[in-house]
Amino acid sequence: MEPKKLCLFDQLTPSTYPEVVIFYSMNDPNLDLDKTLIQLKKSLSETLTLFYPLSGKTKNNLYIEDYDTGVPYWEAKVNCRMSDYLQLRETESLNKFVAIHPFTKEKDNSDPQLAIQVNVFSCGGIALGVSLNHKQLDGETLSYFLKSWAALFTGSPHKVVIPQLSKAASFFLPQTELPxxxxxxxxxxxxxxxxxxxxxxxxxxxxxxxxxxxxxxxxxxxxxxxxxxxxxxxxxxxxxxxxxxxxxxxxxxxxxxxxxxxxxxxxxxxxxxxxxxxxxxxxxxxxxxxxxxxxxxxxxxxxxxxxxxxxxxxxxxxxxxxxxxxxxxxxxxxxxxxxxxxxxxxxxxxxxNTFNVVDFGWGNPVWVGAHGxxxxxxxxxxxxxxxxxxxxxxxxxxxxxxxxxxxxxxxxxxxxxxxxxxxxxxxxx
CATH class of the missing domain: 3.30.559.10 (Chloramphenicol acetyltransferase-like domain)
Structure with a gap:
């Protein structure tokens, strides 16, 4: 596949990682957690096929390539109930639910475009921790990705957002070199x-x-x-x-x-x-x-x-x-x-109305957190x-x-x- 050009506004945006953590209570006594985690990983791979630039690397602030790089994916156990954690009402520990420290000035072009951490509480609740490289993604792009992931997870391909990957660069032309x-x-x-x-x-x-x-x-x-x-x-x-x-x-x-x-x-x-x-x-x-x-x-x-x-x-x-x-x-x-x-x-x-409506079949999230x-x-x-x-x-x-x-x-x-x-x-x- 050809390299994907960055648009002008991608070029003007630094490599730094916003994060979002989406909490699902999973109130289903018949839920098979092991099968759920396997299906999450499988449907994530399918979603990345549609959003393939998220698997690549940034080159010279001009384009994305090397799509075989992939996306880091972790699963983590949380040794408490989700309800107990949410009652703490603090923000610092949100960073433990994501793979990359939020909003740090990054300088390495090899940094991933996206990183996923699936956190499983002792009660069976799941918190999806997502780190997005702002060089290629804004919040709306991430919402397209997450809604598509949820659609493929639930076997609802008609709900998948078909991404227009190259259109932005044809509207907002990249500069060979920014002043x-x-x-x-x-x-x-x-x-x-x-x-x-x-x-x-x-x-x-x-x-x-x-x-x-x-x-x-x-x-x-x-x-x-x-x-x-x-x-x-x-x-x-x-x-x-x-x-x-x-x-x-x-x-x-x-x-x-x-x-x-x-x-x-x-x-x-x-x-x-x-x-x-x-x-x-x-x-x-x-x-x-x-x-x-x-x-x-x-x-x-x-x-x-x-x-x-x-x-x-x-x-x-x-x-x-x-x-x-x-x-x-x-x-x-x-x-x-x-x-x-x-x-x-x-x-x-x-x-x-961005991340609080992402439904993996477990109902809407009980809470959406930003960062610590x-x-x-x-x-x-x-x-x-x-x-x-x-x-x-x-x-x-x-x-x-x-x-x-x-x-x-x-x-x-x-x-x-x-x-x-x-x-x-x-x-x-």
């Missing part, structure tokens, strides 16, 4: 050496309803859950940073925007694999805005994200597609040069996940911040009035 300033900026956006801490916060329906009331305005009369929760976290994380520095400084919220449904023809990128997202960067300059009002942050975020429309995305297609990226780089370089101190950058991504402690070089980041409780309008946020910022956030009474310290997952598992 050095572009490479440097992307590295700066993704990685900053510090001591990071990840905590899980829970926003129940009452908190979200109140935040929606506080976040609405004439321009955004009906803000979404994602709007208010992300801006609320951004507001308080920024205030924590300002408290540490002793003065306000520029703050940037970088939202990962899925480009697929925003194209002029939403079906043009249907089932396309690759990093088909880009960053909507919302900038608050304290020289222009002294107060961080939630409604203003929501309005500003909606304004910037709405610019990711069909016309803007079409401007990135074809031979001239790098020009908007170059403009983006120039804008951020200019912004970063406005202040003697580096700006605070907070990245946001939303896993709404990240590597020493990463960044401030927030992952929003639909809560697996009785009310699917509730949200869990995995918040990664520098340790001093997190300490202030966890003592911020105005923040904690809305953000609980982890959702108490159903104890009847």
């Amino acid at each position: 050095p300033n572009c490479v440097a900026l992307m590295d700066q956006l993704w990685f900053k050496k510090s001591n990071y801490v990840t905590k899980r916060f829970y926003f129940n329906n009452k908190a979200i309803s109140t935040l929606k009331s506080l976040g609405k305005s004439e321009t955004v009369p009906s803000p979404t859950r994602n709007d208010v929760v992300s801006c609320f976290i951004w507001k308080h994380a920024t205030e924590a940073s300002w408290a540490i520095s002793g003065k306000p400084r520029i703050s940037v919220a970088a939202h990962a925007v899925n480009m697929r449904p925003r194209m002029k023809n939403p079906r043009s990128l249907e089932n396309c694999t690759g990093n088909l997202f880009w960053w909507a960067s919302i900038i608050v300059n304290p020289a222009q805005k002294a107060e961080l009002e939630l409604s203003q942050l929501v309005a500003l975020t909606n304004e910037i994200v709405s610019e990711f429309n069909g016309d803007y995305l079409e401007s990135m297609v074809g031979e001239a597609g790098f020009e908007p990226i170059s403009d983006f780089v120039t804008q951020l370089e200019s912004m970063m040069g406005m202040d003697s101190e580096k700006p605070d950058i907070f990245a946001f991504t939303n896993w709404k 402690k990240v590597g020493p070089e990463f960044r401030n980041m927030v992952v929003l996940i639909d809560s697996q409780g009785s009310n699917d309008k509730e949200v869990e946020a995995f918040v990664t911040l520098e340790d001093r910022q997190m300490a202030i956030l966890e003592s911020d009474s105005q923040f904690l009035a809305f953000a609980g310290n982890g959702h108490n997952i159903n104890s009847s598992l």
Whole structure:
């Protein structure tokens, strides 16, 4: 098979490993665990035949080849019941359920594209730990893969997502060589050496309803859950940073925007694999805005994200597609040069209806976890996940911040009035 070209956005995305851990209670007394594990491995192999670039290696930030490399696969026993583990309500141990440490700056082109760890609890429950190399996969691509794996496991080939493996590179043309300033900026956006801490916060329906009331305005009369929760976290994380520095400084919220449904023809990128997202960067300059009002942050975020429309995305297609990226780089370089101190950058991504609907015939997951402690070089980041409780309008946020910022956030009474310290997952598992 021919090498698979990376698309432009793959080239701009570093090799680092997000993780997702999906917990299934397996409440079936007739389940044959040994047969289940054999079938999981067999159907995984079948799925990799469809998504064959995931078995390869990255070469020169241009393409994927060597498809015989394969995907690391482990099975691990967990010496406790799933219900006991979930009641701990902590995040650090999530890293034990995956094969590769999350969000570490990787430099080796031989790193795998994907790694799977199947964790079996003493009660028979299973947690699927997935590490994905961001160089080739975004969250949407991983969801295609997992849904296809589940479909083949359950003998439902009609539910398999037929991946469009090469289409992204034909739309968003790769560069033979990225400009050095572009490479440097992307590295700066993704990685900053510090001591990071990840905590899980829970926003129940009452908190979200109140935040929606506080976040609405004439321009955004009906803000979404994602709007208010992300801006609320951004507001308080920024205030924590300002408290540490002793003065306000520029703050940037970088939202990962899925480009697929925003194209002029939403079906043009249907089932396309690759990093088909880009960053909507919302900038608050304290020289222009002294107060961080939630409604203003929501309005500003909606304004910037709405610019990711069909016309803007079409401007990135074809031979001239790098020009908007170059403009983006120039804008951020200019912004970063406005202040003697580096700006605070907070990245946001939303896993709404992504991994909580992957069904291997065991029912929907009882919980979806993001990650524990990240590597020493990463960044401030927030992952929003639909809560697996009785009310699917509730949200869990995995918040990664520098340790001093997190300490202030966890003592911020105005923040904690809305953000609980982890959702108490159903104890009847």
